[in-house]
Amino acid sequence: MLSRLLPVRGPARTLAGITLVHTLGQGLWMALNAVYATTVLHLSPGRFGIGVGLAAGVALAVSTPTGHLADRVGPRAVQIWSFIALGPLTAALLAVQGFGMYVLVVCVQAIAYSASRSARMAMVAGLVPSDERVSVRAYLRATANVSVSLGAALAGLLLVLDSVRAYELAVVFTASTYLITGLLSLLLPPVPPQPARPGPALVVLRDRPFLAFVVLDGLLSMHNLLLDVVLPLWVLRHTGAPRWMVAAILLTNTVAVVLLQVRAARGTDEPSAAAKASRSGSLCLTVACVVFALTDGASGVLACVLLLAGALAHVLGEIRQSAGSWGMSFGLAPEHAQGQYQGTYAMGADIGKMIAPALLTWLAIEHGVVGWVIMAAGFALIGAAMPSVAAWAQRDRKAATAPLTA
Structure with a gap:
């Protein structure tokens, strides 16, 4: 095992x-x-x-x-x-x-x-x-x-x-x-420390394309709170589905991530490919939000079928977005500063976790179908911006490493 x-x-x-x-x-x-x-x-x-x-x-x-x-x-x-x-x-x-x-x-x-x-x-x-x-x-x-x-x-x-x-x-x-x-x-091989370099210590804070990626990725990662926080309340208050559907949705997500995450990550090592994965993941999240919106007032079997369909669309978006996120975080970071870049990258998800419970609950529970549609549009727009951010970062990297000419 x-x-x-x-x-x-x-x-x-x-x-x-x-x-x-x-x-x-x-x-x-x-x-x-x-x-x-x-x-x-x-x-x-x-x-x-x-x-x-x-x-x-x-x-x-x-x-x-x-x-x-x-x-x-x-x-x-x-x-x-x-x-x-x-x-x-x-x-x-x-x-x-x-x-x-x-x-x-x-x-x-x-x-x-x-x-x-x-x-x-x-x-x-x-x-x-x-x-x-x-x-x-x-x-x-x-x-x-x-x-x-x-x-x-x-x-x-x-x-x-x-x-x-x-x-x-x-x-x-x-x-x-x-x-x-x-x-x-202690069983891990040591990774050599990086020596101090001229200039500012926290170079990541001057890397505007990477910081833009962190903000967008943090906003996109808010979807992680949908199943844990928003959907249980939605199922109980806006649908006729039985309570056990909440557990069924979470179990579906866990099993799908274990079975599919590695496959979904293939081919996302380069920033440009990773950005496209984030974009495709955001489109799946958009579909999930629309399907969840359709469960408003639904009862019995129809509510269960739609909720499971939305959960499957959500987990496909989750695993693709995660793969794209990792590919960009590793690929856009210089090798000598992976630690500070990965630490800064994690801040995006932290900010998303702080914002998501109140914002997404307010949208879905207080505004119903309209709230879900706003979420769907938001995820789609954020994902659509990822390839442009990756291209911006790669242009800046090439400009920084290009030899000076007389």
């Missing part, structure tokens, strides 16, 4: 094994985070939301600097120590007393998490040939989906127990997965 989950060799196989371990803890904690904060720590939902928001802001702010750190000292060292730090930082939740201490712990956690994320992507860039990076990234995502699902299933068992001891056990388990991940990272 493990060999099927990890069909790659060498450092890429080790990266996939590391992903399997750390996302198992992530899947467990994603399902229990809010429950632990409100049930064990006795925080109000409002204070929990504030804490999560502040931590997200910290992760966003340090994403580029921690990526630059991975470039300068080597991504393996940053990955090892950030995951090892996440172990005791997660365990520290067992000792939290009061809202202030909770905010402090989760914000420091966010710094370590941001560093680990930037380092992981810099490791892919440093250990994998450029024409294989997107494929390996796709393997890692497929592996993560399997592992996160297992973690969520384990969380379900703990929720059935519904005891403080069970939730504290979840904290210990999650902390241990981070420690194990840090130790497993």
Whole structure:
């Protein structure tokens, strides 16, 4: 079974094994985070939301600097120590007393998490040939989906127990997965650190085409919140479909990503091809939004059929958009600054996650069919702009590297 989950060799196989371990803890904690904060720590939902928001802001702010750190000292060292730090930082939740201490712990956690994320992507860039990076990234995502699902299933068992001891056990388990991940990272070959270069340290912040890509990609990535946040509310309030359709849609998405993500990533290593993949993915997302709009007021079998059709269109868009996103993020980044570029790239998705819940819920739940149509048009327009951004970035790259003539 493990060999099927990890069909790659060498450092890429080790990266996939590391992903399997750390996302198992992530899947467990994603399902229990809010429950632990409100049930064990006795925080109000409002204070929990504030804490999560502040931590997200910290992760966003340090994403580029921690990526630059991975470039300068080597991504393996940053990955090892950030995951090892996440172990005791997660365990520290067992000792939290009061809202202030909770905010402090989760914000420091966010710094370590941001560093680990930037380092992981810099490791892919440093250990994998450029024409294989997107494929390996796709393997890692497929592996993560399997592992996160297992973690969520384990969380379900703990929720059935519904005891403080069970939730504290979840904290210990999650902390241990981070420690194990840090130790497993020792098996990876080291990636040489990049020496300091003349000029500004954070060169990515002056790369306007790449920053434009990050913004557009972040807006396009808002679709990731459709199935988790928007569609459950839509199914319950605007359709006659049974409640279990929400679980069926999520299961369909998970299985499709595991089976199709690697295939969807083929041929997207070059920025121009990757941009076209993002565009085609956005068109699938547009179709999904239109199909979801058609379920308004639908009942019974018709609602179920349309919801599944929309979910299939959505997952096709998701896997193509993801592949295009990775291809552009790796392909537009100079080799000596992959860490800071990957850290900045991750900021786009972070911004999308911060905006999407309120914006997409407001559009769909408050405005119904009109809201879905606006989303469809928005995804189509953003995707259509990606090839132009890729061409702009490649022109700038050629101009920067062209020899000076007398």
